Amino acid sequence: MKVVLQNLTKKFPARGRKNRGEVIAVNDFSFEIPDGKLIGLLGPSGCGKSTTLNLISGLVKPTSGRIFFGEDDVTELPPEHRGIGLVFQNYALYPHLTVRQNILFPLQNLKGKDRLSKETMEKKAAEAAALVQIEELMDRRPAELSGGQQQRVAIARALVKMPKVLLLDEPLSNLDARLRLQTREEIRRIQRETGITTIFVTHDQEEAMSISDRIVLMKDGVIQQIDKPQEVYDDPVNLFVAKFLGTPPINVFDGRVESGRLFLGKEAVLDVAGVSDREVYAGIRPEGFWLREDGPLCCALSGVEVMGRDISVVSMHAASQNPVIRSIIGTENKVDTDAPFVRFALKPNKVFLFDKETEERITF
Numbered sequence: 001m002k003v004v005l006q007n008l009t010k011k012f013p014a015r016g017r018k019n020r021g022e023v024i025a026v027n028d029f030s031f032e033i034p035d036g037k038l039i040g041l042l043g044p045s046g047c048g049k050s051t052t053l054n055l056i057s058g059l060v061k062p063t064s065g066r067i068f069f070g071e072d073d074v075t076e077l078p079p080e081h082r083g084i085g086l087v088f089q090n091y092a093l094y095p096h097l098t099v100r101q102n103i104l105f106p107l108q109n110l111k112g113k114d115r116l117s118k119e120t121m122e123k124k125a126a127e128a129a130a131l132v133q134i135e136e137l138m139d140r141r142p143a144e145l146s147g148g149q150q151q152r153v154a155i156a157r158a159l160v161k162m163p164k165v166l167l168l169d170e171p172l173s174n175l176d177a178r179l180r181l182q183t184r185e186e187i188r189r190i191q192r193e194t195g196i197t198t199i200f201v202t203h204d205q206e207e208a209m210s211i212s213d214r215i216v217l218m219k220d221g222v223i224q225q226i227d228k229p230q231e232v233y234d235d236p237v238n239l240f241v242a243k244f245l246g247t248p249p250i251n252v253f254d255g256r257v258e259s260g261r262l263f264l265g266k267e268a269v270l271d272v273a274g275v276s277d278r279e280v281y282a283g284i285r286p287e288g289f290w291l292r293e294d295g296p297l298c299c300a301l302s303g304v305e306v307m308g309r310d311i312s313v314v315s316m317h318a319a320s321q322n323p324v325i326r327s328i329i330g331t332e333n334k335v336d337t338d339a340p341f342v343r344f345a346l347k348p349n350k351v352f353l354f355d356k357e358t359e360e361r362i363t364f
């Protein structure tokens with residue numbers, strides 16, 4: 001089921017005397033989620049991800065704008081009639097019910113012509129349980145399950161009615177690192193198997209990058225960029241986007257363009273033909289450095305971390321905005337750890353320039 005958001009806005013009124021005014025949690029959102037895709041809604045805490053999800057689910061009413069499921073305008077439709085499945089961070093299972101009863105619950109609530117026979121309900125619950133691989137846990141209660149198992153039950157409960165749209169709000173945040181990885185792969189597998197259009201909210205860029213067909217990156221209620229994960233990484237539209245994606249994070253420098261060359265401090269480090277003379281922020285991805293004895297960028301060497309697959313060179317530079325610069329280079333490189341300085345050449349496609357005022361990308 002395709003989902004279309006059209007100029008969607010949600011304002012929360014100011015509360016109390018000290019309040020600075022109304023909050024625009026979601027500001028003029030327009031985008032289309034293609035049928036059967038998994039969309040990662042990504043951004044820092046408070047940027048409006050949950051509000052967006054709640055608008056799609058119908059739990060929150062928009063201030064303005066419209067929501068379509070397929071060709072149907074569902075803006076005024078209550079949540080229970082939208083055909084959605086919801087999963088939250090805190091599983092929200094019924095503690096006194098068994099796993100089976102928890103999964104059956106949404107089916108038992110169906111009324112009128114939608115009512116199902118007991119056998120059909122049991123069959124659907126068993127199918128949902130099989131999908132998330134918890135068949136052997138059906139008679140336990142939530143307290144007798146690990147966090148990861150509880151979250152699978154919550155996913156099974158959301159899937160049991162075969163929703164048209166599956167909405168997941170930070171579903172992995174309560175799980176430990178290993179389980180988080182495993183469960184996110186499961187979610188991806190289930191999404192592929194069922195083909196359910198899915199919106200996955202997270203503040204974790206790595207999680208969003210790894211799981212999504214498309215990323216919607218937000219800041220302060222405003223969409224910054226929508227694209228495939230790799231494209232957002234390779235082609236960020238502004239400094240915020242460049243900084244939000246990638247571990248280690250992008251290295252940001254105060255720079256200056258003069259006569260088609262990028263200067264960091266006194267050194268001309270890269271040809272940037274076509275860019276007019278101006279002050280810029282220069283962002284260099286950690287993998288954007290070549291170790292070169294005659295390289296134009298000279299940094300004070302602070303240390304070298306060997307990480308098995310590659311080497312992380314830690315250094316400093318007066319024009320750097322980050323306290324340290326991290327450069328990831330191949331293990332075939334030999335770094336003289338006693339040397340006071342290290343010199344780099346830069347890979348042009350890993351260097352991004354941003355306007356100092358607007359922080360928008362300047363292409364070259």
Ligand code: ADP
Binds near residue numbers: 013043044049050
């Ligand atoms: P996120 O999920 O990205 O962390 P939210 O959508 O929860 O962000 O919140 C976005 C903004 O809207 C925040 O500034 C938050 O304080 C505000 N907000 C969310 N819900 C309400 C509400 N019910 N009343 C007032 N302000 C709210």
Ligand code: MG
Binds near residue numbers: 049050051
């Ligand atoms: Mg949230």
